[in-house]
Structure formats: C-alpha cells, structure tokens
Amino acid sequence: MSKEDERMSVEESPKGGVSRRGFLKGAGLTAAGAAIMEGGLLGVREATAALREPPVVGPGSVSVTLKVNGASRRVDVEPRTTLAEALRFELGLTGTKVVCDRGSCSACTVWLDGTPVCSCMTLAVDVGSRAVTTIEGLAPDDERLHPVQEAFIEYDAMQCGFCTPGMIMSCAALLNRKANPTLEDVKTATSGNLCRCGTYPKVFEATLAAAKTGGHGRKGGD
Amino acid sequence: MNSFEWTEAKTVEDAVARMGGSSVVKAGGLDLLDRMKEGISTPARLVNIRNVAGLDAIREDAKTGLHLGPLVTLAQLDASSLVRRRYTALADAAGHAATPQIRNVATVGGNLLQRPRCWYFRSEDFHCLKKGGDTCFALEGENQYHAIFGNRVCAIVHPSATATALVALGARLELTGPGGKREVALEDFFVTPEKDVRRENSIGEKELITAVRVPPLSQGTRSVYLKQGEKESFDWPVADVAVVLERSGVRCTRASIVLGAAAPVPLRVRAAEEALEGRAVNEETARVAASAAVRGATPLSRNGYKVPIFETLVRRAIMAAA
Numbered sequence: 001m002s003k004e005d006e007r008m009s010v011e012e013s014p015k016g017g018v019s020r021r022g023f024l025k026g027a028g029l030t031a032a033g034a035a036i037m038e039g040g041l042l043g044v045r046e047a048t049a050a051l052r053e054p055p056v057v058g059p060g061s062v063s064v065t066l067k068v069n070g071a072s073r074r075v076d077v078e079p080r081t082t083l084a085e086a087l088r089f090e091l092g093l094t095g096t097k098v099v100c101d102r103g104s105c106s107a108c109t110v111w112l113d114g115t116p117v118c119s120c121m122t123l124a125v126d127v128g129s130r131a132v133t134t135i136e137g138l139a140p141d142d143e144r145l146h147p148v149q150e151a152f153i154e155y156d157a158m159q160c161g162f163c164t165p166g167m168i169m170s171c172a173a174l175l176n177r178k179a180n181p182t183l184e185d186v187k188t189a190t191s192g193n194l195c196r197c198g199t200y201p202k203v204f205e206a207t208l209a210a211a212k213t214g215g216h217g218r219k220g221g222d
Numbered sequence: 223m224n225s226f227e228w229t230e231a232k233t234v235e236d237a238v239a240r241m242g243g244s245s246v247v248k249a250g251g252l253d254l255l256d257r258m259k260e261g262i263s264t265p266a267r268l269v270n271i272r273n274v275a276g277l278d279a280i281r282e283d284a285k286t287g288l289h290l291g292p293l294v295t296l297a298q299l300d301a302s303s304l305v306r307r308r309y310t311a312l313a314d315a316a317g318h319a320a321t322p323q324i325r326n327v328a329t330v331g332g333n334l335l336q337r338p339r340c341w342y343f344r345s346e347d348f349h350c351l352k353k354g355g356d357t358c359f360a361l362e363g364e365n366q367y368h369a370i371f372g373n374r375v376c377a378i379v380h381p382s383a384t385a386t387a388l389v390a391l392g393a394r395l396e397l398t399g400p401g402g403k404r405e406v407a408l409e410d411f412f413v414t415p416e417k418d419v420r421r422e423n424s425i426g427e428k429e430l431i432t433a434v435r436v437p438p439l440s441q442g443t444r445s446v447y448l449k450q451g452e453k454e455s456f457d458w459p460v461a462d463v464a465v466v467l468e469r470s471g472v473r474c475t476r477a478s479i480v481l482g483a484a485a486p487v488p489l490r491v492r493a494a495e496e497a498l499e500g501r502a503v504n505e506e507t508a509r510v511a512a513s514a515a516v517r518g519a520t521p522l523s524r525n526g527y528k529v530p531i532f533e534t535l536v537r538r539a540i541m542a543a544a
C-alpha cells in the first residue's frame with residue numbers, strides 16, 4: 001500500500017481515531033482481493049487477520065474528518081498536527097489563539113463535546129467523533145452573540161484581546177454546567193486562563209452578569 | 223515536534239503487544255506532547271490507549287476498597303462524590319492540580335508516570351545527568367523549585383500531585399505486561415536517583431498501569447491534602463502534603479504523612495508519623511510531628527524557603543485531619 005493509498009483510506013471512527021471501516025474502504029480491500037487471487041482461502045484468512053490489526057497511520061499526512069461547530073470538515077494533517085493548528089491553518093478558524101503552545105495559558109481553549117480542553121495539547125487525529133466547538137461556533141446564529149460574548153463587550157472585559165476567545169470558552173462552559181455560578185466558581189473556571197493585561201475583575205463581572213441574563217447559546221454537543 | 227506514526231490500541235493486550243522501544247503509549251498525551259514539543263522525547267510511534275474500553279471506571283467495594291482505571295481523569299476524581307467523601311486527599315490533590323482544561327484530559331496513570339519538571343531536564347539545551355550527561359545543573363544553578371531531601375545526585379521533585387495523596391492512602395498499582403499482571407505498592411514503585419538517575423519509577427518498557435487500588439479505610443479514617451503554590455490561580459506546588467490519620471477515640475492509631483514537591487520521590491516521613499501514633503492529636507503533637515517532618519532537610523542554595531512552608535503545611539494538614 002503506498003502512502004497515497006493510506007492517506008485516502010483513513011476516516012474517523014465512532015469513538016475516536018481511525019476506523020477499520022475507513023481502512024477497509026480504501027487500500028485494505030485491494031489487499032484482500034489480491035490475497036484471494038494469489039493464495040486461495042488461507043490467504044484470505046491471513047489477509048483478514050492483518051486487517052483486524054488496527055491500522056498505523058503517518059508519519060505523513062492522513063485525512064481526518066472533524067466535526068467543527070456543527071459541520072463535518074475534512075482535513076489533511078500529520079499525526080503530529082495539533083487541533084489548534086488544524087483549526088487555524090487548515091480550516092482558517094483563527095479565533096482560537098495559540099500563545100504558549102504547552103497547555104499552560106488556556107488561550108487555545110475549545111470544547112470537545114462541551115468540555116473545555118487546550119487545543120494546543122490535543123492532536124487532530126485524536127479528536128475522533130467528538131464535537132469541536134470554537135469561539136466562532138459559540139453564537140446561536142448569525143444575528144446574535146452568545147450572552148457571555150455580549151457581556152464581555154458590555155463590561156469591557158478585554159484589553160489586547162489575545163486571551164479573550166479562550167477566556168470566553170471557559171466562562172461559557174461554566175454557565176452550561178452551572179447556570180448560577182458564584183464568583184469563586186468563575187475564578188476556578190478561569191484559573192488556567194492567563195491574561196497578561198490583567199483584565200480578570202472585568203471577566204468575573206461580565207460572566208456573572210451573563211449568568212443573570214439566563215440565555216446560554218450553544219452547548220457544544222453537536 | 224518530530225514526525226511519528228499513530229495507531230489506536232483496542233485492548234490492553236493489543237497495547238502491550240505493540241509498545242516498547244520507540245513505540246510509546248499515549249493516554250491524555252499532555253506530558254508526552256510537552257516533552258515531544260521540547261525535543262526531549264522523540265518516539266517513532268504513539269499507541270493511543272485513550273479509547274481502550276473499561277479503563278476509566280471508579281468503583282468501590284467494601285472488601286477491596288477503591289478501584290481506579292488508569293484513564294480516570296483528574297477532573298473525574300475531583301467530581302466524584304465517592305472519592306471526595308471517602309478519599310478526600312485524592313479528590314483535593316486531583317482538583318488542585320494544573321488547570322481545569324488540563325484536568326479534563328490528564329489521566330491518573332499518566333499523572334503518576336509524568337516525567338519531572340526540572341527546567342534543565344525540560345530544556346533540550348541541557349544534557350544533564352538524567353538525560354545521560356554528567357552534570358546536575360540544578361545543584362549549582364537555579365534550584366528554587368527543587369528538592370530539599372534526597373537531592374545529592376539529582377534534585378528533581380516528583381511532579382505528581384495524585385502520587386502524594388495515593389502514597390499516603392497506601393495505594394497499590396496493577397501492572398500488566400507480556401507475562402501477565404503484577405501488583406506493587408505505589409510507595410515502592412518510585413525509584414530514587416541514587417538507584418537509577420535515568421528513571422523515576424520501576425515500570426517495565428512493555429508494562430501498562432491497568433489499575434490503581436486504594437485499600438479500604440477503617441471507619442473514622444480521615445485524609446487531607448494541602449498545597450501551597452506561589453500564586454492564587456493555577457500553579458505547580460512549591461510544597462504539598464497528604465496526611466491520613468486513623469484514630470481510636472482521640473488517639474491516633476496510625477498516621478501516614480507524605481511530602482510532595484520535596485524529594486525525587488513522594489516522601490513518607492516516618493519520624494512525623496511516629497510522633498503522632500499512640501498519642502492524642504492536638505496543636506502540641508501536630509507541632510512536634512511537623513518539626514520532625516522537616517528534620518534532616520538539606521536545602522540547596524535557593525530553596526531553603528521551602529522548609530518552613532512544609533513544616534506549616536504538615537501542621538495544618540494534621541489539624542485538619544484530626
């Protein structure tokens with residue numbers, strides 16, 4: 001199987017990573033076909049056993065389908081490509097910021113099935129069927145912003161704005177989990193989000209205000 | 223980051239069969255990616271175990287105690303009412319480690335096996351003892367976050383918060399390798415630099431942690447974990463402490479006191495435990511035990527400040543567990 005075939009044959013699996021179905025659909029079937037012709041039944045059994053071994057992909061590029069903000073997007077990535085890189089460079093979703101690239105500032109926060117994670121420390125090949133929600137997908141529709149986004153504007157909860165997308169993803173996830181958070185809850189939810197401009201008090205104010213307005217926008221499960 | 227191959231393990235057996243050499247398992251991937259991005263680990267293949275079924279359960283059984291699958295995340299430990307109620311030190315250790323985003327992904331198995339945070343170790347530019355060189359740069363260098371005990375050869379502190387709590391709780395690991403399963407007390411799992419400076423624990427190249435077990439605690443046992451960082455929001459500990467006290471009436475019958483971020487391994491301090499056992503737990507005995515806990519410390523040029531912090535944390539943790 002050439003690298004080219006391999007790239008074509010990979011698809012995301014229900015639980016994550018690369019599925020056998022994708023493998024079979026691509027180059028795998030040709031291998032089985034060849035075995036039938038050459039080795040009869042025994043060859044088929046061996047070929048089937050080989051297919052049962054989960055496939056190895058990379059180090060070259062592989063094609064994966066990411067569910068981003070409700071839409072399926074196919075991207076070509078290497079196994080070493082992070083989700084942040086795939087979003088920014090392959091899909092043009094530059095709202096997600098990368099600052100430290102080491103998991104220690106949370107600027108790159110996105111949701112996987114509604115749970116905030118660092119996209120800089122997540123490999124794109126590891127996302128699987130989990131739904132990715134980025135700052136671009138937070139607003140309920142084209143007309144309105146998410147209540148946390150509204151509140152950040154109203155309360156001036158940003159200065160340079162570089163930490164803001166990550167900060168908003170953390171705060172909006174908190175409101176999904178807890179409709180009426182305390183100040184302590186907001187502090188904990190944003191405890192990993194570094195803001196070098198020091199806008200924390202405004203972030204706390206805005207998030208508590210957004211909680212009072214009640215609307216919660218997207219939940220990130222789709 | 224170097225290029226690598228990627229594959230999914232379906233089962234424990236599958237993972238064990240395919241790991242070893244330059245083929246490395248990945249759970250949450252946080253520590254691994256961090257090292258790969260710094261160029262200090264360069265595996266040729268990652269075997270993803272995150273999707274192996276049945277490894278993320280938290281269970282309790284009256285006879286065998288608490289069972290944790292290796293893929294249980296720090297966030298799960300923090301959120302579990304079972305863990306919080308009965309094994310409080312573990313819930314607090316997990317809940318105060320790292321950031322919420324990291325806790326959502328970090329697994330307990332990976333947390334126990336993460337490599338040290340010594341900045342010389344983490345930098346590609348320093349070929350120190352631990353990486354096969356012939357110098358420990360921390361001994362004469364920037365050592366403010368390094369060890370105050372057991373620091374003659376290599377002065378790392380063991381980075382795992384869950385290890386601090388789990389050693390105090392008497393946890394055991396189930397390891398699965400090509401030849402089957404073995405069990406080891408977590409306390410005996412860690413390796414000092416004197417024994418082998420290249421490693422921090424005794425896991426085999428083709429072994430997986432397949433369970434973490436905490437034996438049942440007697441009625442009235444209380445456990446406490448306290449951490450001191452430099453700032454209020456997320457931070458690595460400059461000191462952390464776990465205390466487990468078993469009592470009969472007001473008397474302490476058994477104490478387990480462990481210092482984290484103090485030594486290259488999670489450090490049980492027997493002298494402090496003995497200062498409590500057989501005695502009533504009060505401010506007086508807590509003070510005696512706390513001073514015993516830091517006796518014999520050998521701080522380096524820049525980390526002497528850690529000694530009184532540990533002493534205070536031990537005293538507070540004992541009083542909180544009393």
Ligand SMILES: Cc1cc2nc3c(=O)[nH]c(=O)nc-3n(C[C@H](O)[C@H](O)[C@H](O)COP(=O)(O)OP(=O)(O)OC[C@H]3O[C@@H](n4cnc5c(N)ncnc54)[C@H](O)[C@@H]3O)c2cc1C
Binds near residue numbers: 321330333381382431
């Ligand atoms: C900003 C930041 C702050 C942090 N603060 C803290 C803190 O305060 N306290 C703390 O304790 N930690 C902290 N950490 C570290 C973090 O908790 C660990 O990196 C994480 O727990 C590792 O788990 P993982 O599942 O991602 O491991 P991985 O990176 O997947 O694995 C780590 C290592 O263990 C091996 N491995 C993993 N699982 C198994 C298994 N079941 N069997 C055999 N081998 C296995 C892997 O091969 C790898 O070598 C912090 C990390 C960051 C980024």
Ligand code: SF4
Binds near residue numbers: 357361376377
């Ligand atoms: S403390 Fe250990 S890891 Fe750090 S420089 Fe010294 S030998 Fe290397």
Ligand code: FES
Binds near residue numbers: 100102105106107119
């Ligand atoms: S860029 Fe991902 S945590 Fe800093």
Ligand code: FES
Binds near residue numbers: 158194
């Ligand atoms: S607004 Fe500038 S980093 Fe937060």
